[in-house]
Amino acid sequence: MKTESLEQRFQDRIDREERIEPKDWMPEKYRKTLIRQISQHAHSEIVGMLPEGNWITRAPSLRRKAALLAKVQDEAGHGLYLYAAAETLGISRDEMIEQLHDGTAKYSNIFNYPTLTWADMGTIGWLVDGAAIMNQVPLCRCSYGPYARAMVRVCKEESFHQRQGFEILLTLSRGNREQREMLQESVNRWWWPSMMMFGPNDADSPHSQQSMAWKIKRFSNDELRQKFVDVCVEQAKILNVTIPDRDLKWNEERGHYDFGKIDWDEFWRVVKGDGPCNRQRLKARIDAHENGAWVRDAAMAFAKKQSERKQAQKIAS
Amino acid sequence: MINQEWPLWEIFIRSRNGLSHKHVGSLHAADAEMAMSNARDVYTRRSEGISIWVVESSKIVASNPEDQGPLFEPAANKVYRHPTFYDLPDGLEHM
Ligand SMILES: [Fe+2]
Ligand SMILES: [Fe+2]
Numbered sequence: 519m520k521t522e523s524l525e526q527r528f529q530d531r532i533d534r535e536e537r538i539e540p541k542d543w544m545p546e547k548y549r550k551t552l553i554r555q556i557s558q559h560a561h562s563e564i565v566g567m568l569p570e571g572n573w574i575t576r577a578p579s580l581r582r583k584a585a586l587l588a589k590v591q592d593e594a595g596h597g598l599y600l601y602a603a604a605e606t607l608g609i610s611r612d613e614m615i616e617q618l619h620d621g622t623a624k625y626s627n628i629f630n631y632p633t634l635t636w637a638d639m640g641t642i643g644w645l646v647d648g649a650a651i652m653n654q655v656p657l658c659r660c661s662y663g664p665y666a667r668a669m670v671r672v673c674k675e676e677s678f679h680q681r682q683g684f685e686i687l688l689t690l691s692r693g694n695r696e697q698r699e700m701l702q703e704s705v706n707r708w709w710w711p712s713m714m715m716f717g718p719n720d721a722d723s724p725h726s727q728q729s730m731a732w733k734i735k736r737f738s739n740d741e742l743r744q745k746f747v748d749v750c751v752e753q754a755k756i757l758n759v760t761i762p763d764r765d766l767k768w769n770e771e772r773g774h775y776d777f778g779k780i781d782w783d784e785f786w787r788v789v790k791g792d793g794p795c796n797r798q799r800l801k802a803r804i805d806a807h808e809n810g811a812w813v814r815d816a817a818m819a820f821a822k823k824q825s826e827r828k829q830a831q832k833i834a835s
Numbered sequence: 836m837i838n839q840e841w842p843l844w845e846i847f848i849r850s851r852n853g854l855s856h857k858h859v860g861s862l863h864a865a866d867a868e869m870a871m872s873n874a875r876d877v878y879t880r881r882s883e884g885i886s887i888w889v890v891e892s893s894k895i896v897a898s899n900p901e902d903q904g905p906l907f908e909p910a911a912n913k914v915y916r917h918p919t920f921y922d923l924p925d926g927l928e929h930m
Contacts, residue, residue: 542900588880595877602861605843611863612840668860675881811838817865818839824866 532733537663540606548732551725552662553607554623555734557614560600562626563593565618565799569633570642578636585682586639592675599668606664619804627785628711630793637690637704643683645705645712645750651676652746653716656736665734684753691757698758705754706762713777714785716743722782747775843892844870846877848884856888864889 525545531538538544567590574590577583601611617623628646633639654676657669690701717723717739729735737745747766754761765778788796841863847856859878864870870889878884898906914920923930 539900541897591880595880598862598877599860602843605861610840671860814841814865815838817869818841821866821869 529731532661532731535733536661537666538661539663547728549607551729551732551734552665553604553609555729556600556604556607556665557609557617558624558626560597560604560614561618561623562629563597563600565625565629565803567593567597568799568802569629569631569795570639572633573636573639576636577639582639582686589643589679589682592679596672596675599671600665603662603664603668615807619800619807621791621800624789625799626715627788627793628715629799630788630796631707631711632795634707635700635704637687637700638708640683640686640690640701641704641708643679643681644687644753645708646715647676647679647683648750649712649715649746651680652742652749656742659733659736661733684757687757687759691759701757702759705759709762710780710784713743713746713780716740716746718782718785744774747777751775841865844874844889845892845895846870846874847888847890848874848878849886850884852885856886859883861892867891 524543528538528544528548538548570586570590570593574583574586577586601614604614605611614623618625628649633642651673654669654673658666658673660666660669687701690697720726720738720740723739726735726738730738751761751766763778765776767776769776787793791797842865843861844864844867845861846859848859849856862870862873862877864873867889870891871887874887874889879887910916
């Protein structure tokens with residue numbers, strides 16, 4: 519069969535909302551797009567543990583510590599579900615890790631910003647997990663089965679992340695002046711990087727259209743960003759916190775909030791490696807991987823020895 | 836350094852008695868014991884299960900999507916395997 523008609527049949531399946539499974543025929547570009555997106559998503563979950571891991575030992579109470587620890591552990595799980603989903607497309611785990619470490623694969627830009635205060639744990643839960651959820655919920659209906667199924671698990675677990683973050687901020691908002699200032703200062707730093715999590719404007723996002731046609735993506739970057747703004751403005755009122763955007767204004771005609779311009783120069787600078795923490799994050803990952811090599815090797819050697827011993831016993835008896 | 840990737844395992848979980856084990860995902864582990872304890876940590880952190888199966892992925896034999904026609908189409912024209920195929924009067928009860 520000609521590739522052309524294979525591709526047409528593939529698109530027909532997508533249009534009928536059929537799910538694509540690992541062994542099904544798919545265009546090479548569909549496979550490559552998914553490998554890139556899923557592996558970068560996985561890397562984001564793993565690198566994303568670093569900024570929050572930074573505060574586990576300094577959480578202000580046992581309750582907060584247990585919650586933060588559970589959240590960070592969840593993110594490790596998310597990374598794992600996603601790596602496994604990407605592996606079904608024919609890339610190995612080692613290859614993906616290598617791409618992260620040599621810089622060919624990216625992870626979410628947001629994790630290149632530092633966590634300076636305890637309030638950042640709350641803001642990350644509220645805004646960063648909030649933005650992630652907005653991105654991830656439509657992915658539960660992604661055309662690629664293993665990715666969609668992984669996202670269902672991830673989304674189930676995410677909601678506690680956002681709620682625990684909001685609770686941290688709520689406590690600060692009801693605290694003394696210093697605590698309220700800490701809350702505002704943290705939101706000031708995280709608001710714009712969170713807005714950038716939805717990616718470039720639609721006009722500057724050339725691959726988006728193909729991803730929409732393949733039903734990998736269901737909503738455009740700008741649509742999701744608008745939804746995020748509309749939701750956050752209302753939530754900010756409960757926290758008594760000001761969103762650091764002077765152009766933020768309800769637009770009666772559109773039925774949405776208008777908002778200010780995003781500093782895309784900063785975005786691209788951080789993507790290209792010059793954010794506040796890029797080097798530190800990557801180094802932490804590479805160190806962890808290299809320092810763990812002997813553990814992985816020892817486990818393999820042990821497993822091999824055990825199975826050889828079992829084999830020998832079988833022969834002897 | 837051996838630098839060899841741990842094998843892949845498929846994880847199946849029974850969420851409660853009375854239900855069958857269901858595939859939930861996969862993970863890498865050096866051996867069955869490690870696959871089991873990783874599966875517990877990764878897939879049952881919120882009491883999602885009471886029983887786990889781990890199967891090395893390479894041991895699974897799967898049908899090929901290209902064979903879907905020859906494998907499954909013969910069943911499509913055997914409508915007489917379904918109870919609705921049979922014409923029976925409306926008044927007939929308990930059947
Ligand atoms: Fe996550
Ligand atoms: Fe999360």
